[in-house]
Amino acid sequence: MKEYVLITGGTRGIGKAVASCLGEAGYPLALTYASDEENACRTKEELARKYGVDVHVLQADSTDRASIDNIYMYLEKQDIKLGAVVLNAGITCRDSFEEMTLEDWEKVFFANVHFPVFLLQRIVGLIGEGGCVVFTGSLMGIQPHAVSLSYGVTKSAVHSLVRNLMKSFVPYKIRVNGVAPGFVDTEWQRNKPAEIRRNIENKIALGRFCEPEELARVYKMLIENTYLNGEVVVVDGGYSYK
Numbered sequence: 001m002k003e004y005v006l007i008t009g010g011t012r013g014i015g016k017a018v019a020s021c022l023g024e025a026g027y028p029l030a031l032t033y034a035s036d037e038e039n040a041c042r043t044k045e046e047l048a049r050k051y052g053v054d055v056h057v058l059q060a061d062s063t064d065r066a067s068i069d070n071i072y073m074y075l076e077k078q079d080i081k082l083g084a085v086v087l088n089a090g091i092t093c094r095d096s097f098e099e100m101t102l103e104d105w106e107k108v109f110f111a112n113v114h115f116p117v118f119l120l121q122r123i124v125g126l127i128g129e130g131g132c133v134v135f136t137g138s139l140m141g142i143q144p145h146a147v148s149l150s151y152g153v154t155k156s157a158v159h160s161l162v163r164n165l166m167k168s169f170v171p172y173k174i175r176v177n178g179v180a181p182g183f184v185d186t187e188w189q190r191n192k193p194a195e196i197r198r199n200i201e202n203k204i205a206l207g208r209f210c211e212p213e214e215l216a217r218v219y220k221m222l223i224e225n226t227y228l229n230g231e232v233v234v235v236d237g238g239y240s241y242k
Protein backbone atom coordinates (compact mmCIF):
# COMPACT_ATOMS: atom_id res chain seq x y z
CA MET A 1 0.00 0.00 0.00
CA LYS A 2 1.15 3.56 -0.74
CA GLU A 3 2.13 5.81 2.19
CA TYR A 4 -0.13 8.67 3.25
CA VAL A 5 0.04 12.17 1.84
CA LEU A 6 -0.58 14.96 4.35
CA ILE A 7 -2.05 18.08 2.72
CA THR A 8 -2.55 21.27 4.74
CA GLY A 9 -5.65 23.14 3.56
CA GLY A 10 -6.59 19.97 1.72
CA THR A 11 -10.36 20.17 1.93
CA ARG A 12 -11.05 22.98 -0.55
CA GLY A 13 -9.50 24.78 -3.50
CA ILE A 14 -6.03 23.77 -4.69
CA GLY A 15 -5.48 21.41 -1.74
CA LYS A 16 -8.66 19.49 -2.50
CA ALA A 17 -7.77 19.23 -6.19
CA VAL A 18 -4.36 17.79 -5.22
CA ALA A 19 -6.07 15.39 -2.79
CA SER A 20 -8.45 14.29 -5.52
CA CYS A 21 -5.68 13.75 -8.08
CA LEU A 22 -3.67 11.69 -5.57
CA GLY A 23 -6.72 9.83 -4.26
CA GLU A 24 -7.54 8.77 -7.82
CA ALA A 25 -4.00 7.34 -8.04
CA GLY A 26 -4.58 5.34 -4.84
CA TYR A 27 -2.78 7.44 -2.23
CA PRO A 28 -4.35 7.43 1.26
CA LEU A 29 -4.81 10.98 2.52
CA ALA A 30 -4.65 13.12 5.67
CA LEU A 31 -6.16 16.53 5.01
CA THR A 32 -6.19 19.52 7.33
CA TYR A 33 -8.76 22.31 7.39
CA ALA A 34 -9.01 25.52 9.44
CA SER A 35 -12.61 25.77 10.60
CA ASP A 36 -15.18 24.49 8.11
CA GLU A 37 -15.77 21.05 9.58
CA GLU A 38 -18.92 20.39 7.56
CA ASN A 39 -17.09 20.93 4.26
CA ALA A 40 -14.13 18.86 5.49
CA CYS A 41 -16.42 15.92 6.30
CA ARG A 42 -18.10 16.23 2.88
CA THR A 43 -14.67 16.20 1.19
CA LYS A 44 -13.60 13.14 3.20
CA GLU A 45 -16.73 11.24 2.26
CA GLU A 46 -16.57 12.28 -1.40
CA LEU A 47 -12.92 11.26 -1.90
CA ALA A 48 -13.26 7.99 0.03
CA ARG A 49 -16.37 7.05 -1.98
CA LYS A 50 -14.95 8.03 -5.38
CA TYR A 51 -11.50 6.49 -5.01
CA GLY A 52 -11.83 3.88 -2.24
CA VAL A 53 -8.84 5.28 -0.35
CA ASP A 54 -8.48 5.97 3.36
CA VAL A 55 -9.10 9.70 4.05
CA HIS A 56 -8.55 11.45 7.39
CA VAL A 57 -9.53 15.08 8.01
CA LEU A 58 -8.21 17.02 10.97
CA GLN A 59 -8.63 20.58 12.15
CA ALA A 60 -5.43 22.66 12.16
CA ASP A 61 -5.23 26.43 11.87
CA SER A 62 -1.87 27.66 10.56
CA THR A 63 -2.18 30.83 12.61
CA ASP A 64 -2.28 28.77 15.80
CA ARG A 65 0.98 27.32 17.08
CA ALA A 66 -0.86 24.56 19.00
CA SER A 67 -1.93 23.07 15.66
CA ILE A 68 1.64 21.87 15.06
CA ASP A 69 1.48 19.53 18.06
CA ASN A 70 -2.11 18.59 17.29
CA ILE A 71 -1.19 17.40 13.78
CA TYR A 72 1.77 15.43 15.10
CA MET A 73 -0.26 13.80 17.87
CA TYR A 74 -3.07 12.89 15.49
CA LEU A 75 -0.70 11.23 13.00
CA GLU A 76 1.10 9.39 15.81
CA LYS A 77 -2.10 8.16 17.38
CA GLN A 78 -3.45 6.93 14.05
CA ASP A 79 -0.06 5.36 13.24
CA ILE A 80 0.06 7.27 9.97
CA LYS A 81 3.38 7.06 8.08
CA LEU A 82 3.86 9.70 5.44
CA GLY A 83 5.23 9.41 1.93
CA ALA A 84 4.66 13.07 1.13
CA VAL A 85 3.66 16.35 2.78
CA VAL A 86 2.01 19.15 0.81
CA LEU A 87 2.32 22.45 2.69
CA ASN A 88 -0.46 24.26 0.94
CA ALA A 89 -2.48 26.31 3.46
CA GLY A 90 -1.71 30.01 3.22
CA ILE A 91 -3.28 33.30 4.25
CA THR A 92 -3.10 36.91 3.12
CA CYS A 93 -3.79 40.38 4.49
CA ARG A 94 -4.90 43.03 2.03
CA ASP A 95 -4.45 46.11 4.24
CA SER A 96 -2.47 48.89 2.58
CA PHE A 97 1.12 49.66 3.57
CA GLU A 98 -0.15 52.65 5.54
CA GLU A 99 -2.84 50.71 7.37
CA MET A 100 -1.28 47.31 8.01
CA THR A 101 -0.49 46.44 11.63
CA LEU A 102 2.51 44.58 12.99
CA GLU A 103 0.11 42.01 14.42
CA ASP A 104 -1.37 41.18 11.00
CA TRP A 105 2.07 41.21 9.36
CA GLU A 106 3.28 38.67 11.94
CA LYS A 107 0.17 36.55 11.48
CA VAL A 108 0.78 36.17 7.73
CA PHE A 109 4.46 35.35 8.36
CA PHE A 110 3.52 32.84 11.03
CA ALA A 111 0.98 31.01 8.86
CA ASN A 112 2.91 31.05 5.58
CA VAL A 113 6.50 30.60 6.78
CA HIS A 114 6.96 29.72 10.47
CA PHE A 115 4.13 27.20 10.68
CA PRO A 116 5.26 24.93 7.82
CA VAL A 117 8.90 25.00 8.98
CA PHE A 118 8.11 24.00 12.55
CA LEU A 119 5.45 21.52 11.47
CA LEU A 120 8.11 19.82 9.33
CA GLN A 121 10.54 19.84 12.24
CA ARG A 122 7.91 18.07 14.36
CA ILE A 123 6.80 15.47 11.81
CA VAL A 124 9.98 14.77 9.84
CA GLY A 125 10.39 11.47 11.70
CA LEU A 126 7.05 10.29 10.27
CA ILE A 127 8.15 10.83 6.66
CA GLY A 128 9.72 7.76 5.12
CA GLU A 129 13.06 7.70 3.26
CA GLY A 130 12.48 8.59 -0.37
CA GLY A 131 9.56 10.77 0.66
CA CYS A 132 9.04 14.38 -0.35
CA VAL A 133 7.68 17.76 0.64
CA VAL A 134 5.87 20.10 -1.74
CA PHE A 135 5.21 23.74 -0.84
CA THR A 136 2.59 25.98 -2.39
CA GLY A 137 4.31 29.24 -3.23
CA SER A 138 2.89 31.82 -5.59
CA LEU A 139 3.59 33.86 -8.69
CA MET A 140 3.16 36.78 -6.29
CA GLY A 141 6.39 35.67 -4.62
CA ILE A 142 8.13 36.36 -7.94
CA GLN A 143 6.21 39.34 -9.32
CA PRO A 144 5.71 42.37 -7.08
CA HIS A 145 2.31 42.17 -5.40
CA ALA A 146 0.20 45.31 -5.70
CA VAL A 147 -2.30 44.39 -3.00
CA SER A 148 -0.65 42.48 -0.17
CA LEU A 149 2.93 43.20 0.83
CA SER A 150 3.07 40.47 3.48
CA TYR A 151 1.70 37.86 1.06
CA GLY A 152 4.25 38.59 -1.67
CA VAL A 153 7.15 38.66 0.78
CA THR A 154 6.12 35.45 2.55
CA LYS A 155 5.64 33.59 -0.73
CA SER A 156 9.17 34.68 -1.78
CA ALA A 157 10.32 33.22 1.52
CA VAL A 158 8.48 29.97 0.72
CA HIS A 159 10.41 29.70 -2.57
CA SER A 160 13.64 30.27 -0.70
CA LEU A 161 12.63 27.68 1.89
CA VAL A 162 12.32 25.07 -0.85
CA ARG A 163 15.95 25.53 -1.85
CA ASN A 164 17.30 25.85 1.71
CA LEU A 165 15.29 23.02 3.26
CA MET A 166 16.43 20.78 0.44
CA LYS A 167 19.87 20.95 2.09
CA SER A 168 18.51 20.30 5.60
CA PHE A 169 16.63 17.25 4.32
CA VAL A 170 19.59 15.54 2.64
CA PRO A 171 20.29 13.31 5.71
CA TYR A 172 16.64 12.19 5.72
CA LYS A 173 16.68 11.33 1.99
CA ILE A 174 13.60 13.49 1.54
CA ARG A 175 13.15 15.76 -1.51
CA VAL A 176 11.75 19.28 -1.25
CA ASN A 177 10.01 21.10 -4.12
CA GLY A 178 7.44 23.81 -4.64
CA VAL A 179 4.76 25.00 -7.00
CA ALA A 180 4.27 28.70 -7.75
CA PRO A 181 0.75 28.96 -9.16
CA GLY A 182 -0.40 32.02 -11.05
CA PHE A 183 -4.14 32.60 -10.90
CA VAL A 184 -6.12 29.49 -10.07
CA ASP A 185 -9.89 29.37 -10.27
CA THR A 186 -10.62 28.63 -6.60
CA GLU A 187 -13.05 30.54 -4.36
CA TRP A 188 -10.13 32.84 -3.52
CA GLN A 189 -10.20 34.10 -7.16
CA ARG A 190 -13.86 33.49 -7.96
CA ASN A 191 -14.91 36.03 -5.33
CA LYS A 192 -13.09 38.83 -7.17
CA PRO A 193 -15.22 41.33 -9.15
CA ALA A 194 -15.68 40.47 -12.86
CA GLU A 195 -13.68 43.50 -14.02
CA ILE A 196 -10.65 42.53 -11.93
CA ARG A 197 -10.90 38.96 -13.22
CA ARG A 198 -10.92 40.28 -16.82
CA ASN A 199 -7.83 42.43 -16.12
CA ILE A 200 -6.07 39.34 -14.80
CA GLU A 201 -7.09 37.23 -17.80
CA ASN A 202 -5.73 39.92 -20.15
CA LYS A 203 -2.29 39.54 -18.57
CA ILE A 204 -2.18 35.76 -19.06
CA ALA A 205 -0.94 34.51 -22.44
CA LEU A 206 -3.47 31.65 -22.32
CA GLY A 207 -6.20 34.22 -21.53
CA ARG A 208 -7.74 32.26 -18.66
CA PHE A 209 -7.35 31.20 -15.04
CA CYS A 210 -5.74 27.84 -14.24
CA GLU A 211 -8.12 25.00 -13.39
CA PRO A 212 -7.26 23.47 -9.97
CA GLU A 213 -7.20 20.02 -11.61
CA GLU A 214 -4.50 20.94 -14.14
CA LEU A 215 -2.40 22.44 -11.35
CA ALA A 216 -2.89 19.34 -9.19
CA ARG A 217 -1.17 17.17 -11.78
CA VAL A 218 2.03 19.21 -11.26
CA TYR A 219 2.01 18.33 -7.53
CA LYS A 220 1.59 14.67 -8.42
CA MET A 221 4.54 14.87 -10.81
CA LEU A 222 6.71 16.48 -8.10
CA ILE A 223 5.75 13.74 -5.64
CA GLU A 224 6.36 10.91 -8.08
CA ASN A 225 9.41 12.04 -10.04
CA THR A 226 12.27 10.86 -7.83
CA TYR A 227 14.92 13.12 -9.39
CA LEU A 228 13.17 16.47 -8.95
CA ASN A 229 14.64 18.28 -5.96
CA GLY A 230 14.88 21.94 -4.91
CA GLU A 231 12.65 23.12 -7.77
CA VAL A 232 9.90 25.69 -7.71
CA VAL A 233 7.72 25.04 -10.75
CA VAL A 234 5.91 28.15 -11.99
CA VAL A 235 2.45 27.36 -13.39
CA ASP A 236 1.05 30.67 -14.60
CA GLY A 237 -0.23 30.11 -18.14
CA GLY A 238 2.33 32.62 -19.42
CA TYR A 239 1.80 35.66 -17.22
CA SER A 240 3.42 38.99 -17.91
CA TYR A 241 3.23 41.86 -15.46
CA LYS A 242 1.74 44.92 -17.21
Ligand SMILES: NC(=O)c1ccc[n+]([C@@H]2O[C@H](COP(=O)([O-])OP(=O)(O)OC[C@H]3O[C@@H](n4cnc5c(N)ncnc54)[C@H](OP(=O)(O)O)[C@@H]3O)[C@@H](O)[C@H]2O)c1
Pocket residue numbers: 008009010011012013014015032033034035036037039060061062063088089090091111136137138139180181182183184185186187188189
Ligand atom coordinates in the same frame (compact mmCIF):
# COMPACT_ATOMS: atom_id res chain seq x y z
N1 LIG B 1 -6.02 30.52 -5.77
C1 LIG B 1 -4.97 31.08 -6.34
O1 LIG B 1 -5.08 31.73 -7.38
C2 LIG B 1 -3.61 30.92 -5.73
C3 LIG B 1 -2.52 31.37 -6.46
C4 LIG B 1 -1.25 31.21 -5.94
C5 LIG B 1 -1.08 30.61 -4.72
N2 LIG B 1 -2.16 30.20 -4.02
C6 LIG B 1 -1.92 29.55 -2.74
O2 LIG B 1 -2.53 28.27 -2.75
C7 LIG B 1 -2.88 27.88 -1.43
C8 LIG B 1 -4.33 27.44 -1.38
O3 LIG B 1 -5.10 28.45 -1.95
P1 LIG B 1 -6.61 28.24 -2.41
O4 LIG B 1 -6.92 29.27 -3.40
O5 LIG B 1 -6.87 26.82 -2.70
O6 LIG B 1 -7.30 28.71 -1.05
P2 LIG B 1 -8.55 28.31 -0.29
O7 LIG B 1 -9.63 27.90 -1.24
O8 LIG B 1 -8.78 29.42 0.62
O9 LIG B 1 -7.98 27.01 0.51
C9 LIG B 1 -8.78 26.55 1.44
C10 LIG B 1 -8.17 25.46 2.27
O10 LIG B 1 -7.21 26.01 3.19
C11 LIG B 1 -7.74 25.93 4.52
N3 LIG B 1 -7.37 27.12 5.28
C12 LIG B 1 -7.86 28.39 5.15
N4 LIG B 1 -7.32 29.19 6.10
C13 LIG B 1 -6.46 28.41 6.82
C14 LIG B 1 -5.66 28.63 7.95
N5 LIG B 1 -5.58 29.82 8.57
N6 LIG B 1 -4.95 27.56 8.45
C15 LIG B 1 -5.04 26.34 7.88
N7 LIG B 1 -5.79 26.08 6.81
C16 LIG B 1 -6.50 27.09 6.30
C17 LIG B 1 -9.25 25.80 4.31
O11 LIG B 1 -9.91 25.27 5.47
P3 LIG B 1 -11.44 25.78 5.78
O12 LIG B 1 -12.28 25.24 4.68
O13 LIG B 1 -11.74 25.22 7.12
O14 LIG B 1 -11.40 27.29 5.78
C18 LIG B 1 -9.27 24.87 3.11
O15 LIG B 1 -8.95 23.55 3.43
C19 LIG B 1 -2.53 29.10 -0.55
O16 LIG B 1 -1.26 28.92 0.02
C20 LIG B 1 -2.50 30.25 -1.54
O17 LIG B 1 -1.64 31.27 -1.10
C21 LIG B 1 -3.42 30.34 -4.49
